[in-house]
Amino acid sequence: MTELLQIRGLNVVFSGFRAVTDLDLTVSAGELRFLIGPNGAGKTTLIDVITGLTRPTSGSVRFAGEELVGRREHRIVQLGIGRTFQTSVVFEQLTVLENLDLAASFRRPLAARLRRRRDVSDQVAAALETTGLAELAYRPAAVLSHGQRQWLEIGMLLAQQPRLLLLDEPVAGMSRDERARTGELLRQVARDHTVVVVEHDMDFLRRFASTVTVLHEGRLLCEGTVAQVQADPRVQEVYLGRSRKETAGLVKEAS
Ligand SMILES: Nc1ncnc2c1ncn2[C@@H]1O[C@H](COP(=O)(O)OP(=O)(O)OP(=O)(O)O)[C@@H](O)[C@H]1O
Numbered sequence: 001m002t003e004l005l006q007i008r009g010l011n012v013v014f015s016g017f018r019a020v021t022d023l024d025l026t027v028s029a030g031e032l033r034f035l036i037g038p039n040g041a042g043k044t045t046l047i048d049v050i051t052g053l054t055r056p057t058s059g060s061v062r063f064a065g066e067e068l069v070g071r072r073e074h075r076i077v078q079l080g081i082g083r084t085f086q087t088s089v090v091f092e093q094l095t096v097l098e099n100l101d102l103a104a105s106f107r108r109p110l111a112a113r114l115r116r117r118r119d120v121s122d123q124v125a126a127a128l129e130t131t132g133l134a135e136l137a138y139r140p141a142a143v144l145s146h147g148q149r150q151w152l153e154i155g156m157l158l159a160q161q162p163r164l165l166l167l168d169e170p171v172a173g174m175s176r177d178e179r180a181r182t183g184e185l186l187r188q189v190a191r192d193h194t195v196v197v198v199e200h201d202m203d204f205l206r207r208f209a210s211t212v213t214v215l216h217e218g219r220l221l222c223e224g225t226v227a228q229v230q231a232d233p234r235v236q237e238v239y240l241g242r243s244r245k246e247t248a249g250l251v252k253e254a255s
Pocket residue numbers: 014015017018019037038039040041042043044045046
């Protein structure tokens with residue numbers, strides 16, 4: 001498989017605190033990769049570095065052969081990387097369609113961006129379809145349930161036609177049904193995109209992850225299939241002493 005994202009020798013130091021240390025990570029085109037690790041492992045920092053929000057102290061982040069370190073956030077979006085945040089970025093007063101259209105318009109000039117469009121572009125129609133929100137297209141985003149809002153955010157990324165999607169805890173706070181639907185959505189999205197998902201929910205991970213990367217205290221601890229990661233004594237050790245639920249979820253099937 002072609003390597004799409006190559007991170008080499010990455011270090012991020014915040015006022016003397018090492019948030020990421022000597023990290024090498026490769027994600028191939030077409031992967032659905034899960035990134036896990038206890039609180040403070042450096043997962044969000046890593047996504048912030050890839051998307052240009054945080055500048056690393058040293059190291060390289062290459063995407064489709066292009067160096068990302070030093071590029072502005074909007075240039076990284078234009079190169080084909082989209083991310084969701086732990087907090088919502090949906091405009092509540094706008095309809096689902098308007099939110100998608102606004103997201104899709106990032107390549108258009110500002111005047112065209114602000115003008116209301118009557119037609120629905122192909123990528124917006126595709127995003128509506130993929131996320132299952134077509135019936136809610138003309139409803140304000142404010143009426144959406146928590147799950148629907150998360151799907152809208154994923155749809156907003158899809159409307160920008162990225163090659164790589166970075167999703168930060170997409171199922172946090174979701175009901176069981178919503179989590180299952182989100183897993184199916186991610187599988188569908190991963191058919192023609194590369195997806196990296198930061199997720200704490202171990203049930204979700206066991207159900208939908210194939211390759212998992214485990215970070216601990218800013219370093220790469222191990223990488224492999226869900227079964228390999230669960231069976232790794234270092235991973236069990238890192239999660240032991242954490243919340244019982246987290247540990248039980250991770251090691252349940254390893255023993
Ligand atoms: N801007 C910052 N300044 C100082 N320290 C920071 C900053 N951003 C993150 N950190 C620290 O870096 C470490 C890694 O944080 P990060 O948010 O990347 O972890 P995480 O793996 O995403 O954790 P969580 O699962 O809790 O979201 C933490 O100890 C955090 O307090």
